[in-house]
Structures are given as C-alpha cells and as structure tokens.
Amino acid sequence: MPVMSTNLIKNFFSGPATRPYPVVKREPFPRARVRLVYDPDKCTYCGICANICPAAAITMEEDRENLRISRHYDSFACISCGRCAELCPQAALLMAVRTHEPSDAKVVEHSTSR
Amino acid sequence: MARVTFPFGPQHPVLPEAIQLQLTCEDERVVEVLPVIGYMHRGIEKAAEANLFPNNIFLCERICGICSFIHALCYCELMEGMMDVEVPPRAKHLRVVWSELSRIHSHMLWLGLLADSFGFESLFMQCWRAREIILDTLEMTTGQRVIQSSCVIGGVRRDINEDQEPDVRRKMDAFRKEINAIYPVFAKDYTVKSRTVGKGILPKEQAWSLGTVGPTLRGSGWDYDARTLGYAVYDDLGFEPIVEDGCDSYARMMVRLHEVVQSLELVIQALDRMPKGDLAVTVKTFPEGEGLIRVEQPRGELVEYARGNGTAYLERLKIRTPTFSNIPALLVMLPGCELADVPVITMSIDPCIACTER
Amino acid sequence: MQQVRVDRGADAFISPGALLKEVELLASEGVRFTTMVCLDVDQEFEIIYLFQRLTLDMVRIRVRISKDEELPSISSILLDAVLMENEIKEFFGVRITNLAIDFQCRMLLSAKSPQTPLLKVRPQSQSLGGGE
Secondary structure (H helix, E strand, O other), rough: OOOOHHHHHHHOOOOOOOOOOOOOOOOOOOOOOEEEEEEEEEEOOOOOOHOOOOOOOOEEEEEEOOOEEEEEHHHHHOOOOOHHHHOOOOOEEEEEOOOOOOOOOOOEEEEOOO | OOOEEEEEEOOOOOOOOOEEEEEEEOOOOOEEEEEOOOOOOOOHHHHHOOOOOHHHHHHHHHOOOOOOOHHHHHHHHHHHHHHHOOOOOOOOOHHHHHHHHHHHHHHHHHHHHHHHOOOOHHHHHHHHHHHEEEEEHHHHOOOOOOOOOEOOOOOOOOOOOOOOHHHHHHHHHHHHHHHHHHHHHHHHHHHHHHOOOOOOOOOHHHHHHHHOOOHHHHOOOOOHHHHHOOOOOHHHHOOOOOOOOOOOOOOOHHHHHHHHHHHHHHHHHHHOOOOOOOOOOOOOOOOEEEEEEEEEOOOOEEEEEEEEEOOOEEEEEEEOOOHHHHHHOEEEEHOOOOOHHHHHHHHHHOOOHHHOOO | OOOEEOHHOOOEEEEEEHHHHHHHHHHHHOOEEEEEEEEEEEEEEEEEEEEEEOOEEEEEEEEEEEEOOEEHHHHHHHOOHHHHHHHHHHHHEEEEEOOOOOOOOHHHHHOOOOOOOOOOOOOOOOOOOOOO
C-alpha cells in the first residue's frame, strides 16, 4: 500500500487547512510589524528616523528661511522594518499590526514643524 | 543521431525562479547543457557601497526571500568580527533559533517543490501546510513572516519572552507531528523513489572539485557543514553534519529531510539553554580593514567578504551565495539523463536564482 | 569561533604570470575554488582568490594587476571559477583571457544596463568598456 494513503485518509477527515478569506480573516499576532503609524504632535523633528531609514522612505527637509523642518513619509517605499519606531526618542512612531487599506494612488505623508 | 538544442526556461512550471538551461538532446537523452543566468540581477553589491553600513542588513536580507535571516546574520557576524563586538549570549541563542527556523521553512518549501516537480501534488500541499506552522512561529516571535529583520549589528531586536516560549514549543510539537507524517512518504514511497534514486549522479570526487556546497556536497559523502566552523553558538550545541553516500537526487533529498529534523532539535536545544540577559550591545565604531566569514545557509555555504575604511560606508561587499557554486554541478548531473528527469535534477541542487545574481 | 578579520600580511602576493602554476600546484593538493574578490585600487585591480583545503581552511592568493593588463583564467584548471571570472570581467572590466565558457559580458548584465558598474576609477586608456 502506498505510504501516502494514511496521510490522505487523515486529511480527508481533518477539515480544511485554509480559511475562506474575505469572510474569515486571520487575527494578526500582537507583535506583528506591518504598518508605521506617525503622530506629528509628539514629533520633535530630530531627524533620527530619516537618517536610519534603510529604504529612504522617510526624508527630512530643512527650510532655513522660515526655520521649519518638513518631514515626508512615503509608505510605498517603506519596508516595515520598524527600526525608526524602535529608535524614536519621543515614541512618535509606532508599528501597528493591521495592514494598509488597498490604495490606487501613491500616498506621501507630509508634516511640518510648528 | 541529429542533435536538437532547445531552451528549458526561463519560464518553466517547475522553476520557481528564472534560469535558462540550454539543453542539447539526442533523441530523449540530454548530452550537453549550458546554464544561462542574468534574468534577475539587481546590483545589490553596488547598492551596498552607497548605503550606510548598518542599513546594509536590510539590503542583505532582501538578497533572498527564503534564507533572509541567515543573510542578515552573516552580514552582522561579519561586521561584528571586523569591529570586535562581543554579542550577548542571549542574542546568540536567539540567532540560532531563528536561523534554524528559517532553515526548516526553506527545506519544507524545497521538499514541496520537489514533490511538485514530479507531480506529487498532495505531498506538495502537505509540505507547505507544515511549513505554515514555522512561518507562524516566525511571525509571532520576530514580527514578520519571511523577511524577519530582527538581526542588528551587536545583537538582535526582538526577544522570545516567557509568554511566547511555551507557544513556540507547542508549535514545534505540532510541526514534529507533521514531519513524522511526511518523512516516511519521502523515504519509502514508490513514486518518490522511482523518480529520484539513481538520477543526477554527482560523484564524490567531482562534488568536491566542482566546488559544490551544502546538501549537494553532503549528499555526495562529504561531511562539510559551515556551522561546524563556529559562529553564533553552534560550537556549544554539538551537532554532526548529516551525510549521505548516495550521490544522487535521493541522497540530496534525504540530507534535507534529516536536516529538518535536526534543525527542530537545535531549536529546542537553543530554547532550553537560552540564558537571561541583554539583547544587544551598542556599536559605536566603524568597520575597518578586511573581513571574511563563512556561514551555512539552507542551500550551503555563504561566503561574505567586506572591506571597510573606517567610515560609515563600505568600500566593497562581496557575497558569494551557495547556488552560485552549485550551478556548475549541473554540468555533470544533467548530461546523460533523460529529458523527463531534467526538472527533478535541476530542483535537486535547490536553485535560488535571486541569491545567485544578487 | 571563526577568525573573521583577514590578515593581509599573511597572504601570498603572486604575479599574474605565476598564477596558473600556483593554482595547478594547489589543485594537485586537493584544494578547491571558493570565490574571487576583485578590489578597485586606483590604477590597479587587486584580485583575491579564495580556495578551500580538504581540512576546510581557507587559502588566499592575491594578484595585483594594472587596469590594462591581461589576467589568465584559472577555469582550465578549476572549472567552477568560470562563473566568478565572468562576473568580474563584467562588473570591473578586468581583461580575463582563455575563459572556458565566455558569456561575452552578458552573464548578469544586458546591453542596456550600465557597463562595468562596480568600477570606480576608469583606467587611463579608457579603452575598457566591458568587452565592447
């Protein structure tokens, strides 16, 4: 008798291993690292996140005339490594467990100090 | 007899990635083969020179999706060696846990693809279902399923804390049940044996001289595993490289199958022995001079060379991936085989083309 | 634990003319090819050949050539070096002669991609263009 048949019989009675996706969604793990959430009120525009971002998804621009710093975050360039959230001294960046909603246009977040 | 040359790939149902084999056949028999690569070159070595050296970890991880953690580990160990950084013991143990988990998931993926390459679809599904347990464990502990990004220079970023450890052990037990069901099928089943035994012979002498590494080399009777050279905590865990003497596709398959079981034991062993303590140390220096490291990937030995000049940028980062040195083995394995065996033999070196071309 | 740092002084520096003899000698001892690293040092290339002994230790050989000099291929002795030699020829424009399988600088790059991408300092003659 072929060796696989015991597995096949077991699989036949053990129910599906998949889930009917759009109806039943898997709960993400509590420590999953999926989406970057940014809180501009806490941010001091120190520039650490822009320096260490491996994908250059976060960039900082200095406007010397008006003494302002603007920050740009391109969520499509982000690789969700979460390094910025770890190193942020103000905890203005956090990693969330839920994914982005599907989007049909490129979104770049902008924020400016003061 | 008339000779016919035709392309096998770059798009072929059995190949997960794009590689072309130009096969010259006489009737149904392959007489000559020329591998053609170059469909997936991304210039990672060039990009590594333009990046800050701590950011290269994330770049190195993206060389290959399947062995991503070990690429990051290799780069981090190399930088730590060049800067004389001592990694905390807990971080070393965690690195072993994650790199063995990635080895298991890579081998399970490969076993499934091998079953798929000779049309054993139910076994393919069974392997990938078992692999899901490992991916869940990785997501639970590191935060992401495939690209873990949990290794940094000086340690690791994530911890397997007391709440998670029983969960990890439970998942490992569940996986052991799955692998116990799969093991006899690969080892004894008639279909598997008739498609792999005696196919793609790589003689012992040639396996060495052609520079093959990893399970391809160990399937031909050489006991070389780069983990025995010592990195992370592999020296203390005490394991023996798995060697098979068959020199054929079946031997290479059995090496990988046994390695899955061995890696499972190594994960449990590393969890048992994990000391308490810090996860990472801060690194304040820059790499200087030259460094060379060899680590064991699921597909074989990975060699990395780096040259730093005391600044935050590397002068050169050279990555020799395992498949790069396994491809010449196809020049020996394929001639003489039947055309129908080409997919199985090509799969038996576990080709990872994204690795090869970087 | 592995020794990660490379001690440059311990390596053998060899002239390109003596390379084939040295590799033949090593090959007769059962040494196999691991990889090659090419470094771009101003007007010279420094090429490191890495071999592995049966005892699993590494053997390193360094060859320094000027950018216009020709380098003999070792692929006639150790066939698996051919892929790496093609890669170096493609990425740096090192003139490697007698390759066992010559991909004509089209192994990883295509006609439209940048030629010799890893070359930092162009040779004085400017005649190298990846075999164009």
